[in-house]
Amino acid sequence: MNLKINLDSPHIKLKGLGGYRIEVxxxxxxxxxxxDLLHFIPNRYVDRRAFHKINTLxxxxxxxxxxxxxxxxxxxxxxxxxxLKATFSDDTGNLExxxxxxISYTQKKLKPNEPFVVYGKLNQFGGALSIVHPExxxxxxxxxxxxxxxxxxxxxxERCQKAGVSSVFLRQIIKEAFERFGNHIQEALxxxxxxxxxxxxxxxxxxxxxxxxxxxxLQKAQFSLKFEELFYLQLQLLEKKQxxxxxxxxxxxxxxxxxxxxxYKHHLPFELTGAQxxxxxxxxxxxxxxxxxxxxxxxxxxxxxxxxxxxxxxxAIDNGYQCCIMAPTEILAKQHYHSISSLLEPLEINxxxxxxxxxxxxxxxxxxxxxxxxxxxxxxxxxLIEDKVVFKNxxxxxxxxxxxxxxxxxxxxxxxxxxxxxxxxMTATPIPRTLAMSYYGDLDLSVIDELPPGRKPISTAHxxxxxxxxxxxxxxxxxAKGRQVxxxxxxxxxxxxxxxxxxxxxxxxxxxxxxxxxxxxxxxxGQMKSEEKEFEMQRFIKNKTQIMVATTVxxxxxxxxxxxxxxxxxxxxxxxxxxxxxxxxVGRGSYQSHCILMTSENISDDxxxxxxxxxxxxxxxxxxxxxxNLRGPGDLMGTQQSGVLNLKVSDLVKDSxxxxxxxxxxxxxxxxxxxxxxxxxxxxxxxxxxxMNDKAFWSYIS
Ligand code: ADP
Ligand code: MG
Numbered sequence: 001m002n003l004k005i006n007l008d009s010p011h012i013k014l015k016g017l018g019g020y021r022i023e024v025x026x027x028x029x030x031x032x033x034x035x036d037l038l039h040f041i042p043n044r045y046v047d048r049r050a051f052h053k054i055n056t057l058x059x060x061x062x063x064x065x066x067x068x069x070x071x072x073x074x075x076x077x078x079x080x081x082x083x084l085k086a087t088f089s090d091d092t093g094n095l096e097x098x099x100x101x102x103i104s105y106t107q108k109k110l111k112p113n114e115p116f117v118v119y120g121k122l123n124q125f126g127g128a129l130s131i132v133h134p135e136x137x138x139x140x141x142x143x144x145x146x147x148x149x150x151x152x153x154x155x156x157x158e159r160c161q162k163a164g165v166s167s168v169f170l171r172q173i174i175k176e177a178f179e180r181f182g183n184h185i186q187e188a189l190x191x192x193x194x195x196x197x198x199x200x201x202x203x204x205x206x207x208x209x210x211x212x213x214x215x216x217x218l219q220k221a222q223f224s225l226k227f228e229e230l231f232y233l234q235l236q237l238l239e240k241k242q243x244x245x246x247x248x249x250x251x252x253x254x255x256x257x258x259x260x261x262x263x264y265k266h267h268l269p270f271e272l273t274g275a276q277x278x279x280x281x282x283x284x285x286x287x288x289x290x291x292x293x294x295x296x297x298x299x300x301x302x303x304x305x306x307x308x309x310x311x312x313x314x315x316a317i318d319n320g321y322q323c324c325i326m327a328p329t330e331i332l333a334k335q336h337y338h339s340i341s342s343l344l345e346p347l348e349i350n351x352x353x354x355x356x357x358x359x360x361x362x363x364x365x366x367x368x369x370x371x372x373x374x375x376x377x378x379x380x381x382x383x384l385i386e387d388k389v390v391f392k393n394x395x396x397x398x399x400x401x402x403x404x405x406x407x408x409x410x411x412x413x414x415x416x417x418x419x420x421x422x423x424x425x426m427t428a429t430p431i432p433r434t435l436a437m438s439y440y441g442d443l444d445l446s447v448i449d450e451l452p453p454g455r456k457p458i459s460t461a462h463x464x465x466x467x468x469x470x471x472x473x474x475x476x477x478x479x480a481k482g483r484q485v486x487x488x489x490x491x492x493x494x495x496x497x498x499x500x501x502x503x504x505x506x507x508x509x510x511x512x513x514x515x516x517x518x519x520x521x522x523x524x525x526g527q528m529k530s531e532e533k534e535f536e537m538q539r540f541i542k543n544k545t546q547i548m549v550a551t552t553v554x555x556x557x558x559x560x561x562x563x564x565x566x567x568x569x570x571x572x573x574x575x576x577x578x579x580x581x582x583x584x585x586v587g588r589g590s591y592q593s594h595c596i597l598m599t600s601e602n603i604s605d606d607x608x609x610x611x612x613x614x615x616x617x618x619x620x621x622x623x624x625x626x627x628x629n630l631r632g633p634g635d636l637m638g639t640q641q642s643g644v645l646n647l648k649v650s651d652l653v654k655d656s657x658x659x660x661x662x663x664x665x666x667x668x669x670x671x672x673x674x675x676x677x678x679x680x681x682x683x684x685x686x687x688x689x690x691x692m693n694d695k696a697f698w699s700y701i702s
Contacts, residue, residue: 007035007184014173014180024163029155034181037174038206039225039648042152042167045212048119049149054093057122057129064131065119066090067139070110075103086110088118095129097136106136115139117147150212174210182207188228188687190680193665199224223658226650230662233438233647235688238670241443250292251395251419256284257318259347260311267346275450276304282446283312283424287396293422296436299448300620301428301584302455308448309398310340312424317349317376321395324378326385328401330355330530331537335558336400337379344377354380354389357530397421401428428584429577430620432628438652438659449621458587460595460615462571471596472513475565479519479546483591484563488582490573491526491551499551500527506569507549520545552578561589571597572607576627579614606630628653 012022012034025031031040052064068090076083084099084106097118099106110116120134137147154170185203199205199220208221272280279297286293299305313323325340327333337353344351352366352375369375373392378384425443436445463471475485487510489503507523514521522536522545540548541560548563566586571579579597587593597611613626652659669681676685 007038007181008033012037014176016169017173021163021165024159024165028157028160028165034177036648037177038181038185038210040154040170040174041649042154042209044153045150045215045218046153048147048151051117054090054095054129056092057095060122060124062122063120064122065117066095067115067117069115070112073107073110073112075107088116093129095131097134098130098132101133109136111138117142150215150218152210152212171210178207178210186687187683188232189224190683192680194224197224197227199227202228222649226655226658227662227665229647229650230438230655230659231666232687232691234659234663234666235669235684236692237438238666239688239692242670242674244294245291248292249419250290250422251319251321252290253287253315253319253321253395253422255318256315259318259349260314263314263344263347264311267343269343270452272307273304273448273450273452275299275448276308279308279446279448280311282444283308284315286444287312287315287422292420293424294443295424295446296443297424297426297446297448298430298436299426299428300430300451301581302451302588303428303448304452305400305426305428305448306336306339309400309424309426310343312396312398313377314347316396316422319395321393322370322373322376322378322391323396323398324380324384324391324394325398325400327379327381330357330381331524331533331558332400333379333381334534334537339559340377340379349376350374351377351379354378354383355530356381356383358383394421396424398424398426400426428581428620430624432621432624435628435652454590455587456590456592457618458566458583458593458595460583460597460618462597462599462611462615464599464601466601468598471567471598474594475567476514478565478594479514482562483565484540484543484545484560485547485565485567486563486582486585487547487549487567487569489549489551489569500525502570503549503551510547510549514547519547521547521549523549525551552582558585559588560585562591564589564591564593566593566595567598568595569598570600571611572599572603574610576610576613576623576630579610580620580623583614583618584620 012025012031017025025037029040031037046063048065050065052066054066054068057064066088068088070086071089071094072087074085076085081100082103084103086097087094088097089095116136116138118131118134118136120131123130123132137145142148152167152171154167156166160166182203185206187202189199189202194200197220200208202225205221205224208217209225212218212221279299283293283295286295297305297308309325313325316323325336327336333353333355337351341351350369352369354363354366358366358380366375366378367388367390370378371390371392378389378391383389479485487506489499489506491499491503503523503525507521511521520539522540524533524536528536536545536548537558539545540563543562564586566583568574568579568582574582583595586595595614597614599607599611603611609626609630613623617623650658669676669684673681676682676688
């Protein structure tokens, strides 16, 4: 009978593991099955192979292991309580062992004239050596239990310790799990791949992880297990991409015609940067391929993504299709609308805007024009994805600042035409390559890694309240030269009221520092009606006001080249990527721009690091890497996406090298054997199918 045991089954039956400890394993350590247990990753290892001699012991705090005998035991009472003191001796000297807890239990265990093994952290006071709460075992028990060797130390918690779920205990149940179920561990990497790197079978690698034979073997085992995990992650993403390429037909934009050519030859306001040209080529190739495009366009703030969107839209129009451009805020939608409609004015292209505040009458005629095809480019906010919005033939959807849109919203666009439209997602939040590879591995990636020429790098400074007067003086000087200034206040949802008060206090203070009529101040925040916001925005855009006081409403995309100073108040309360986004509002013209980060005197180490990083670099990708290291991938990508990966053994930050290797190998595999038909890849195919059946993986990614 071929009994297949499912190691993922949520029933763990092992010796010494009662209901309570099972509950602790689940709730404290996230171990729900034998498979989880076998994959439970030690925090670190201690080397219990070597034995030390007492006369060679060195510095405090090193972990030492000694064989010797107990020559004296006594209970000592003092003001601070009772303790147990034993003198331990080998043939080279003595040291003292001390216990404050478990005294009577320990005392019974300590028998004279019998060899014991002692392990613990060494203390040195003057010349005296001691170990507090050492692990101690008789040499015979030590040998029997196999405590000898490189030992894993597992993650723990107070509850674990109270429940006796210690490293020793875990080692014991993991050992039993191996003995009983080891044969059922399924191999996941084919032999040819393991041979290439000199890896053992999975069962043996897991065994090494918990019971290492040497550090070298351990490292190999860790590497292969991490590789396996990341390899399958990449395979899943590539598989998804292949599915799209194979099955999702797209509109074929076969020609580049009058609109594009006329605009490109006669109305382009500047020469495209090399990066813009390259990205445009990538997009053109996709659009002409007959397969639906799904492309992520990354480019730092100010790198000129809008023009790429416009030129892509013209290709759609040249082929008789409509295009929509979706922005996350009304302000940004309006800004896109103004700049794009004026860019395209000479071409007589019908461009309209649709947002939550579009009036009913306008909306009706807009719906009409959309469905009969008169409207060629529709720009707007979330309002675009409402069911009532029906296109005649939507061919291209551009989504700006994709971080603000949920996956569900994106996929709603799907339903708006016969075939799924081509999708271009644009983001100014640089995503470190390792993350992009893992979260968006199924999208094609384009990067604009070059800023338009003539930009002066923004200079960034950190100031505290002590120098506020000097900052204000500096602002006045710049305004006198004709520049404009942003003052931005934090807006953090949990304390909206408080933030609002900060903002208004700031506004009133600034009104005193910059009195009318010499100075005019605009204010924009989330609690204003959209007409009011728009009115204030327009005043600032038209340079009728010199100062814009705002919350992070203006974070995304606003483009006002004459504004050259960005002052961020309470900068310690912003995240790194947000700070970088805000800074990107300036430095858009030819003037030297400045970003000043105002904080209080005392800020946390984390905040300090963020602020210093900002001062040191303007490179969004570098900052994203720093952010990733500071916050970890889950936080960086938002809670919505953090559950996607669910990695057990690897870490996207620390194991980025392995991730790159896994990606490379996965790509090679798909190039060679796209359908995984060859016999040598059968293990991969089976494993992949199983993973994809097991997890509701697909539901997470659009
Ligand atoms: P982002 O990538 O942040 O959306 P924008 O598309 O708003 O950037 O472009 C920022 C500014 O740079 C705009 O004023 C735009 O007109 C200008 N710009 C874009 N591309 C070029 C270029 N190749 N040469 C000069 N200026 C450019
Ligand atoms: Mg933009």
